[in-house]
Amino acid sequence: MSAAAAPAAAPPDPLLVRVTGVVKEFATRSASPFRRERLQAVAGVSFGLRRGETLGLVGETGCGKSTLARCIVRLHELTAGELLFDGADLSRATQSELRPFRRRMQMVFQDPYGSLNPRRRVGSIIGDPFAIHDVAAGRERMRLVQVLMDLVGLNPEHYNRFPAEFSGGQRQRIAIARALALRPELVVCDEPVSALDVSIQAQILNLLVDLQRELGLTYLFISHDLAVVRHVSDRVAVMYLGRIVELAPAGLLYASARHPYTAALLAAVPAFEPGARSRRAPLVLAGDPPSPLEALRGCRFHARCPRAQARCRAEEPALESRVGDDPGHLTACHFPLADGEAPGPATGSGA
Amino acid sequence: MTPVAPIRPRGPWRLASERIGRDRAAIAAIATILLAALVAVAAPLFAALTGHGPAEQFIETGLSSNGIPVGPGHEFWLGCDGLGRDVLVRVVYGARISLLVGVLASLLAVVCGAVVGVSAAWYGGTLDALLSRLMDAVLSLPYLLLALALAALVGPSTGISVVVIAFFNWAAVGRVLRGEVLAIREREYVQAARALGAGHARIMFVEILPVVAPTAIVYATLLIPSSIGFEATLSFLGLGVPPPTPSWGNMLADAMAYYKVAWWLLLFPGAALLAITLAFNVLGDSVRDVFDPRFERSVARARGGAA
Ligand SMILES: Nc1ncnc2c1ncn2[C@@H]1O[C@H](COP(=O)(O)OP(=O)(O)OP(=O)(O)O)[C@@H](O)[C@H]1O
Numbered sequence: 001m002s003a004a005a006a007p008a009a010a011p012p013d014p015l016l017v018r019v020t021g022v023v024k025e026f027a028t029r030s031a032s033p034f035r036r037e038r039l040q041a042v043a044g045v046s047f048g049l050r051r052g053e054t055l056g057l058v059g060e061t062g063c064g065k066s067t068l069a070r071c072i073v074r075l076h077e078l079t080a081g082e083l084l085f086d087g088a089d090l091s092r093a094t095q096s097e098l099r100p101f102r103r104r105m106q107m108v109f110q111d112p113y114g115s116l117n118p119r120r121r122v123g124s125i126i127g128d129p130f131a132i133h134d135v136a137a138g139r140e141r142m143r144l145v146q147v148l149m150d151l152v153g154l155n156p157e158h159y160n161r162f163p164a165e166f167s168g169g170q171r172q173r174i175a176i177a178r179a180l181a182l183r184p185e186l187v188v189c190d191e192p193v194s195a196l197d198v199s200i201q202a203q204i205l206n207l208l209v210d211l212q213r214e215l216g217l218t219y220l221f222i223s224h225d226l227a228v229v230r231h232v233s234d235r236v237a238v239m240y241l242g243r244i245v246e247l248a249p250a251g252l253l254y255a256s257a258r259h260p261y262t263a264a265l266l267a268a269v270p271a272f273e274p275g276a277r278s279r280r281a282p283l284v285l286a287g288d289p290p291s292p293l294e295a296l297r298g299c300r301f302h303a304r305c306p307r308a309q310a311r312c313r314a315e316e317p318a319l320e321s322r323v324g325d326d327p328g329h330l331t332a333c334h335f336p337l338a339d340g341e342a343p344g345p346a347t348g349s350g351a
Numbered sequence: 352m353t354p355v356a357p358i359r360p361r362g363p364w365r366l367a368s369e370r371i372g373r374d375r376a377a378i379a380a381i382a383t384i385l386l387a388a389l390v391a392v393a394a395p396l397f398a399a400l401t402g403h404g405p406a407e408q409f410i411e412t413g414l415s416s417n418g419i420p421v422g423p424g425h426e427f428w429l430g431c432d433g434l435g436r437d438v439l440v441r442v443v444y445g446a447r448i449s450l451l452v453g454v455l456a457s458l459l460a461v462v463c464g465a466v467v468g469v470s471a472a473w474y475g476g477t478l479d480a481l482l483s484r485l486m487d488a489v490l491s492l493p494y495l496l497l498a499l500a501l502a503a504l505v506g507p508s509t510g511i512s513v514v515v516i517a518f519f520n521w522a523a524v525g526r527v528l529r530g531e532v533l534a535i536r537e538r539e540y541v542q543a544a545r546a547l548g549a550g551h552a553r554i555m556f557v558e559i560l561p562v563v564a565p566t567a568i569v570y571a572t573l574l575i576p577s578s579i580g581f582e583a584t585l586s587f588l589g590l591g592v593p594p595p596t597p598s599w600g601n602m603l604a605d606a607m608a609y610y611k612v613a614w615w616l617l618l619f620p621g622a623a624l625l626a627i628t629l630a631f632n633v634l635g636d637s638v639r640d641v642f643d644p645r646f647e648r649s650v651a652r653a654r655g656g657a658a
């Protein structure tokens with residue numbers, strides 16, 4: 001189906017975004033110029049984003065969360081797979097075809113120091129969307145900018161200042177104001193609070209939650225902090241080495257994790273308070289994740305999984321609802337955990 | 352808490368110019384450069400005042416009976432050269448050539464370097480590979496030798512001097528700017544602009560060029576004195592500005608035959624060359640300090656950035 005052929009008469013798709021089998025590979029510099037190695041940062045991911053929900057996306061550093069996020073807002077070309085936004089196929093859309101959709105999907109980046117040009121005044125940065133999409137200019141643009149600054153809790157009189165004059169939390173508010181300027185439907189938040197002081201994190205999270213309620217936003221919320229994700233998410237997806245290994249409503253995932261990897265992640269978090277002490281939870285897992293460069297057969301987790309069996313090495317488990325589970329609880333594991341079952345003996349010394 | 356500032360905060364450019372204003376060496380350098388520019392512009396005034404044209408020979412009054420040039424005095428304030436020409440008027444006209452060639456050559460080098468370096472970094476891929484090799488090749492050329500060969504081939508000319516000087520300088524600028532743009536294009540604010548739907552042109556002119564502009568300005572300032580020196584070298588070797596047009600370089604070359612008896616032939620053009628190159632170098636260093644990002648950060652902190 002092409003972007004233009006979105007059926008107008010059909011009832012709106014309950015899913016704002018549909019991602020099917022998305023793959024993103026990067027060419028890497030290898031030692032030998034004759035062998036071009038490819039790194040698969042996202043290795044076949046499928047899920048849907050419901051209108052108005054917050055889907056949390058968690059996983060260790062380097063598992064491909066940011067790459068997936070950038071594929072969804074099409075800052076990256078997809079290597080393979082399909083991306084539908086409100087029924088329109090954006091998987092192969094060119095940058096100019098994407099332009100109208102840029103108003104409808106936005107991104108908030110992790111580093112509020114890197115995401116604002118240090119040489120530009122804050123008012124002009126927040127006004128960028130109006131300038132790029134020819135929405136407003138001059139006094140009208142300035143007025144809209146000040147309305148936005150007020151909306152995100154900044155003093156509108158500070159529009160003339162430079163980013164360096166704001167704290168990290170205030171800068172993230174500026175980035176949020178810019179992302180919301182054109183009233184997008186989808187906002188991808190890539191670790192929006194992990195660069196901030198713990199004391200500021202809750203303020204920004206609450207702002208995001210309030211804005212969602214006020215503006216009916218759909219969030220894809222990325223974090224490696226399970227406590228933060230639980231605080232804001234309706235559903236949570238757990239990512240491991242480029243794939244989603246478990247996806248469930250937040251309450252179910254935290255209460256009865258099925259995937260051994262999820263269980264290990266949860267076991268490593270001391271308390272589910274936003275901004276709890278450990279921000280980068282150490283995993284109670286043996287070994288490091290295998291390099292995404294290695295050809296992987298079977299379950300991607302088997303080298304570190306305490307429950308791994310022969311089948312795990314041979315056959316890749318599909319992400320699907322397991323017998324007896326809530327139909328919305330998807331797990332990619334041959335031997336999922338039962339309720340209350342411990343992740344099992346670890347192969348290493350850590351457990 | 353920061354007090355609510357009703358005044359418009361100073362931008363990086365304002366801060367830079369204010370800081371220059373507090374730098375005594377930079378002020379002296381600017382004064383020297385402005386003076387030289389004024390003198391260059393007013394060169395015909397000197398000719399009118401003394402009644403001597405820059406290429407006019409005064410065999411009767413300018414040379415002694417045995418052909419030795421007369422020294423500084425009432426008629427010729429800075430003396431005469433070996434052909435009986437007024438050194439003051441020639442130094443003043445020489446300032447025109449030096450400034451013109453210096454400024455034009457360094458501007459040309461910075462513009463070419465910026466275009467090549469920025470496009471290499473922005474478009475990447477094959478274009479980047481090609482342009483990078485080209486810059487490496489130009490940088491590895493034995494430039495004085497080639498400049499001499501080229502100038503000898505096409506004959507001495509002011510225009511050719513500008514092109515030759517620019518040709519040997521653009522690649523260094525290009526390489527530095529390429530590196531800067533490579534770093535900037537991965538910054539999240541560029542990604543944010545892309546996510547907003549900004550096109551190549553907008554990202555280039557709004558997000559990238561203003562950030563690399565200070566580097567380009569510093570390079571332009573520091574290239575002027577070296578271009579002036581380069582021009583003098585070419586002219587000294589008879590391959591730059593063709594006689595009888597005066598240039599400090601060809602004046603110094605002319606002086607070589609007489610400097611034992613006529614020190615003023617060496618002193619005045621030499622001092623002028625030294626003063627102007629020194630002034631541009633001092634200014635270039637100050638400009639670089641002023642745009643130092645470490646300085647910007649310290650200013651932000653001093654103004655209560657953590658409010
Ligand atoms: N532009 C790129 N070129 C090559 N490799 C890349 C690129 N971007 C990401 N990668 C690689 O892809 C993998 C996934 O990176 P990604 O940034 O998506 O991880 P992440 O889950 O967001 O990690 P983090 O929690 O550290 O942000 C990593 O191995 C990374 O090195």
Ligand code: SF4
Nearest residue numbers: 299302305312333334
């Ligand atoms: S499929 Fe096997 S190896 Fe993979 S998580 Fe499940 S039990 Fe562990």
Ligand SMILES: [Mg+2]
Nearest residue numbers: 065066067190
């Ligand atoms: Mg990331």
